Amino acid sequence: xxxxxxxxxxxxxxxxxxxxxxxxxxxxxxxxxxxxxxxxxxxxxxxxxxxxxxxxxxxxxxxxxxxxxxxxxxxxxxxxxxxxxxxxxxxx
Ligand code: HEC
Numbered sequence: 001x002x003x004x005x006x007x008x009x010x011x012x013x014x015x016x017x018x019x020x021x022x023x024x025x026x027x028x029x030x031x032x033x034x035x036x037x038x039x040x041x042x043x044x045x046x047x048x049x050x051x052x053x054x055x056x057x058x059x060x061x062x063x064x065x066x067x068x069x070x071x072x073x074x075x076x077x078x079x080x081x082x083x084x085x086x087x088x089x090x091x092x
Contacts, residue, residue, distance in 0.1 A: 066078040
Protein backbone atom coordinates (compact mmCIF):
# COMPACT_ATOMS: atom_id res chain seq x y z
CA UNK A 1 0.00 0.00 0.00
CA UNK A 2 1.33 3.47 -0.85
CA UNK A 3 0.77 6.38 1.51
CA UNK A 4 1.07 10.12 0.92
CA UNK A 5 0.56 12.68 3.64
CA UNK A 6 1.19 16.35 4.32
CA UNK A 7 2.11 18.44 1.27
CA UNK A 8 2.51 15.28 -0.86
CA UNK A 9 -1.11 14.29 -0.11
CA UNK A 10 -2.21 17.73 -1.34
CA UNK A 11 -0.16 17.23 -4.50
CA UNK A 12 -1.84 13.86 -5.15
CA UNK A 13 -5.36 15.07 -4.30
CA UNK A 14 -5.23 18.31 -6.22
CA UNK A 15 -2.85 17.50 -9.02
CA UNK A 16 -1.04 14.26 -9.84
CA UNK A 17 -4.12 11.98 -9.68
CA UNK A 18 -5.51 13.98 -12.61
CA UNK A 19 -2.47 13.56 -14.87
CA UNK A 20 -3.15 11.98 -18.27
CA UNK A 21 -1.13 8.97 -19.45
CA UNK A 22 0.91 11.12 -21.84
CA UNK A 23 1.87 13.43 -18.96
CA UNK A 24 2.97 10.41 -16.87
CA UNK A 25 5.03 9.03 -19.78
CA UNK A 26 6.63 12.46 -20.27
CA UNK A 27 7.56 12.64 -16.56
CA UNK A 28 8.98 9.09 -16.68
CA UNK A 29 10.97 9.89 -19.84
CA UNK A 30 12.43 12.98 -18.16
CA UNK A 31 13.32 11.14 -14.93
CA UNK A 32 15.06 8.39 -16.94
CA UNK A 33 17.36 10.98 -18.55
CA UNK A 34 18.72 12.02 -15.12
CA UNK A 35 22.03 10.49 -14.03
CA UNK A 36 21.77 7.64 -11.53
CA UNK A 37 23.23 7.65 -8.04
CA UNK A 38 26.74 6.36 -7.34
CA UNK A 39 25.58 5.24 -3.93
CA UNK A 40 25.69 1.48 -3.48
CA UNK A 41 23.57 -0.54 -1.08
CA UNK A 42 25.38 -1.40 2.13
CA UNK A 43 26.29 -5.06 2.53
CA UNK A 44 23.88 -7.06 4.65
CA UNK A 45 24.85 -7.66 8.28
CA UNK A 46 23.98 -10.70 10.36
CA UNK A 47 21.12 -10.20 12.82
CA UNK A 48 23.59 -11.02 15.61
CA UNK A 49 25.92 -8.17 14.56
CA UNK A 50 26.35 -5.48 17.25
CA UNK A 51 25.25 -2.72 14.86
CA UNK A 52 22.04 -4.61 14.06
CA UNK A 53 21.29 -4.95 17.77
CA UNK A 54 21.86 -1.21 18.26
CA UNK A 55 19.49 -0.58 15.34
CA UNK A 56 16.85 -2.81 16.92
CA UNK A 57 17.11 -0.77 20.12
CA UNK A 58 16.80 2.53 18.23
CA UNK A 59 13.80 1.18 16.30
CA UNK A 60 12.15 -0.12 19.45
CA UNK A 61 12.61 3.18 21.30
CA UNK A 62 11.76 5.58 18.46
CA UNK A 63 9.68 3.90 15.78
CA UNK A 64 7.69 0.94 17.07
CA UNK A 65 4.99 3.08 18.71
CA UNK A 66 3.69 3.98 15.26
CA UNK A 67 5.15 1.27 13.00
CA UNK A 68 4.56 -1.72 15.30
CA UNK A 69 7.28 -3.87 16.85
CA UNK A 70 7.35 -6.14 13.77
CA UNK A 71 7.23 -3.29 11.23
CA UNK A 72 3.74 -4.18 10.02
CA UNK A 73 1.39 -1.24 9.54
CA UNK A 74 -1.04 0.00 12.14
CA UNK A 75 -4.26 0.79 10.27
CA UNK A 76 -5.07 4.50 10.06
CA UNK A 77 -1.76 5.38 11.76
CA UNK A 78 1.34 4.54 9.74
CA UNK A 79 2.31 2.53 6.70
CA UNK A 80 4.06 -0.84 6.85
CA UNK A 81 7.86 -0.80 6.85
CA UNK A 82 8.16 -4.61 6.62
CA UNK A 83 8.17 -5.62 2.95
CA UNK A 84 7.79 -1.99 1.88
CA UNK A 85 8.93 -1.83 -1.79
CA UNK A 86 10.12 1.77 -1.39
CA UNK A 87 12.45 0.78 1.43
CA UNK A 88 13.63 -2.46 -0.17
CA UNK A 89 14.33 -0.92 -3.59
CA UNK A 90 17.90 -1.39 -4.79
CA UNK A 91 19.94 1.67 -5.60
CA UNK A 92 20.48 2.10 -9.32
C1 HEC B 1 4.43 9.40 15.66
C2 HEC B 1 4.33 8.28 14.74
C3 HEC B 1 5.57 7.82 13.98
C4 HEC B 1 6.81 7.52 14.49
C5 HEC B 1 7.26 7.57 15.96
C6 HEC B 1 7.61 7.11 13.37
N1 HEC B 1 6.88 7.17 12.22
FE1 HEC B 1 7.51 6.64 10.36
N2 HEC B 1 5.74 7.21 9.58
C7 HEC B 1 4.64 7.62 10.31
C8 HEC B 1 3.54 7.91 9.39
C9 HEC B 1 2.16 8.43 9.80
C10 HEC B 1 4.03 7.63 8.11
C11 HEC B 1 3.26 7.71 6.78
C12 HEC B 1 3.04 9.12 6.36
C13 HEC B 1 4.19 9.70 5.62
O1 HEC B 1 4.79 9.01 4.78
O2 HEC B 1 4.48 10.89 5.81
C14 HEC B 1 5.41 7.20 8.26
C15 HEC B 1 6.21 6.86 7.23
C16 HEC B 1 7.47 6.31 7.36
C17 HEC B 1 8.28 5.86 6.27
C18 HEC B 1 7.91 5.91 4.80
C19 HEC B 1 7.11 4.70 4.44
C20 HEC B 1 6.60 4.74 3.00
O3 HEC B 1 5.84 3.83 2.63
O4 HEC B 1 6.98 5.65 2.27
C21 HEC B 1 9.45 5.37 6.79
C22 HEC B 1 10.61 4.75 6.03
C23 HEC B 1 9.36 5.55 8.23
N3 HEC B 1 8.15 6.13 8.53
C24 HEC B 1 10.33 5.19 9.10
C25 HEC B 1 10.32 5.50 10.44
C26 HEC B 1 11.43 5.24 11.34
C27 HEC B 1 12.75 4.58 10.94
C28 HEC B 1 11.05 5.70 12.56
C29 HEC B 1 11.87 5.75 13.83
C30 HEC B 1 13.20 6.36 13.76
C31 HEC B 1 9.69 6.23 12.43
N4 HEC B 1 9.29 6.09 11.12
C32 HEC B 1 8.94 6.74 13.46
C33 HEC B 1 4.57 7.75 11.67
C34 HEC B 1 5.62 7.59 12.54
